[in-house]
Amino acid sequence: METETIAVPWSVIPDYRCFGCSPHNPGGLRLRFTAHPRGLQARFRLGRGFESYPGVVHGGLTGVICDEVMGNLIVIARRRPAFTVSQRTRFVTPLLVDHEYVCVAELSANDSGALIQASAEISDADGALCAGSSATYQPFDFRDVRHQITLDDDEVALLSRALLDPEPTPNGVTS
Template sequence: MRRKIINPYNPQLNKCFGCSKTNPIGLKMEFEEVDNYIMAVWEPKEYYQGYINVLHGGIIATLLDEAGAWCVTVKMGTAGVTSELKVRYLKPVFMNRGNINIKARILKVEDRHVYLKCELTDGNGKICAESEAVFFTYPEEIAKRKFGFPGKEQFFEK
């Protein structure tokens, strides 16, 4: 099963660096649900480089973290915040190799903690970075009140 995930957050208020379409310096990530994981295809821009033609490591970590957050949101139906993020940089991400793919999937859930695995592949399909993350999740009503969570039904077309 594959379906596009809609970003239902108010574009006037949501300035998330990872996913907002209205943040002029943001990453503007978009996601799809594919079976048991979520994924994004992202086009690197030259102003996100560290070394010449190499994607900055902080941007790599942000891409992995954002994918994890959307995985929690879609799969768990609530908002969560990053408790831990361990990134392994396996090889440089050369920006001239095309779009980057980011995937995230849930490994396990313990109480309100969600454990995830994320990976980032370059335009040649080589895994360049991976992460393990733990997100702390909130009950849906608290997520709505504190974080503006719109409700799990808002992330897909009806």
């Protein structure tokens, strides 16, 4: 049984170009998200276009993938976008080109005030841990960051409406 893909709020903008999750970015990762009992997950397989050493995925992409799944979990569960303030990633083993992996993100139970804490793990097809990451995020309102992001008034309105609906489930994710 295939799990239903969760649409990110950004998908209301017809040509959004997020490197991590947009299907419109030909050079991007094109991650798709599904609900996970702990939060949100993305299954992925990266080809040679994302290689560093022969046969090895560039290590920086490990952090990008974790950040993407954590960040989208926050948007979906908390109904607010958030900028990454800090991120720490621990590499257990390199990710290999053309191998299946899954990244699972969850929110921390001990958020500190206005900041949101999240963590993510990447595992291989056998369930072995390959990397782990933890990050702190600062939520924002689109109207307050207009000088930092290029959204017109109609796009801000679309995104604001998309963040209002639907109601999250106990783990923060709707499926």
